[in-house]
Amino acid sequence: MQKPFNFESFPDRRVTESLKWRVYAEEVLPMWVADMDFLSPPEVIEALRARVEHGIYGYGIEPPSLKQAITAWLERRYQWRVSEEEILFVPSVVSGFNLVALALRAPGSGLLIQTPVYPPFLNVARQAGMKDQRLPLSRDAMGRYYVDGDCFRAALTPETRMFLLCNPHNPVGRVFTREELWTMAEACLERDVVICSDEIHCDLTYSGHVHIPIATLDEAISRKTVTLMSPSKTFNVAGLKFAFAIVPDPTLRKTLKQLVHDLGGGMNIMGIVAAEAAYTRGAGWLQHLLKVLESNRNFVYDFVRNELPGVEMQLPEATYLAWLDCRRLDLQPSPYEFFLTEARVALNNGRDFGTEGRGFVRLNFGCPRSTLEQGLMRMKRALEESRVIS
Known part of the structure; x- marks a missing residue:
């Protein structure tokens, strides 16, 4: 009988050579580079x-x-x-x-x-x-x-x-x-x-x-x-x-x-x-993964729409990456630096994706729901405490 796949927790990645988890200080929650915080398929x-x-x-x-x-x-x-x-x-x-x-x-x-x-x-x-x-x-x-x-x-x-x-x-x-x-x-x-x-x-x-x-x-x-x-x-x-x-x-x-x-x-x-x-x-594992990712995608979309006024997001049709338009908030010196400094959340800087990315950040939602909730709540509190949103 197939054991249930684990998409709710993952081992400590800071003790490994992980780029995602070792670039930023320990108090920073990394939600940037496109690898997932899920165990690979057990068959792999x-x-x-x-x-x-x-x-x-x-x-x-x-x-x-x-x-x-x-x-x-x-x-x-x-x-x-x-x-x-x-x-x-x-x-x-x-x-x-x-x-x-x-x-x-x-x-x-x-x-x-x-x-x-x-x-x-x-x-x-x-x-x-x-x-x-x-x-x-x-x-x-x-x-x-x-x-x-x-x-x-x-x-x-x-x-x-x-x-x-x-x-x-x-x-x-x-x-x-x-x-x-x-x-x-x-x-x-x-x-x-x-x-x-x-x-x-x-x-x-x-x-x-x-x-x-x-x-x-x-x-x-x-x-x-x-x-x-x-x-x-x-x-x-x-x-x-x-x-x-x-x-x-x-x-x-x-x-x-x-x-x-x-x-x-x-x-x-x-x-x-x-x-x-x-x-x-690995097809069985992938089938379960897609359900988890789609649920996470919907959660991010609803959170942004209801809890982060001024931030805009189109529902991704694929990938585990959300492209957040923060231009209406005019976050200084940039949305990336604001969320890193004030929320202690590391996202991808939109300007790294070309001129058209200025004012955007990219968020990786390929992670357990608890991690996702923590990151989004940090972002919301940072905006509230900075009086950007109320």
Whole structure:
């Protein structure tokens, strides 16, 4: 009989090398970097324990069983049939999209991103020696972000060589619709622009929203797309450094494979073990996780709406990240610094996501409800004591 999964408590992370819990002072509650305060699936822990007990941790090879597990996962969840030869292992999604940029760069070439966006996106063009092209996501009167087709087409120039897509989107929490994806994909095809799609949060979507890998829209689009995925967010194994790229174009795949060999380093054997266990035996745990996260999401949304007047939030369609608009409160010197100093809660600084993120903070609700309640109450008291809200 399956033991109940534990989403209500977690071991002390300050005694480990945790980035999330060790950067700030002990009295600060960390609700920033995107890893969850939940134990990884027991099947993953058991697989890692067995591998550790073997006692030898030498260089690894690409196990065919892992590629089989990945293709089966993609077909079950997205009805996407991917051949094993199209899969390329990379250390992380971030290294993956930087390697794609290196593979595509040419004199005067441009790279397009949509802001606000996950901070490593902002550095890719510069690091690859490409022209940095940015398009702010559109927002409607209610504050919901969306893709404006006309604006997107206008942002693609003759120099644009690569479009770096984030879907589901970090930090705004959108799961782009089929229509939005078609708009972007067709425009890229018309301009011969390669799409590199960061889909690391693809498994973390909520009721009423379905993730559609952009490469599944059409065969021609698939050939012009590199899709990056990982078990890291889904199963809380980010520190094990494993991701994969789906690269249908054989020429680009060959170039990327060489770059991974030369620049990306070897595979993390523990990451391989964790990934295979997650994709073959972790679906039950994920099903329970999504219920916990959706409940937490709703709790944050209701709390912000009822207890934090002046703060605005759109309901995330995916991810475990809330994007809080604090601009009406004019918190000084910034919302991030206000909540860190006055509430002793560490959030992500919105300005790190691009110019359009100024006045925002990002809150990680991938944690037990008790932790979430504590963080939000600290934020409320800080606003009340500073007479920002009453």
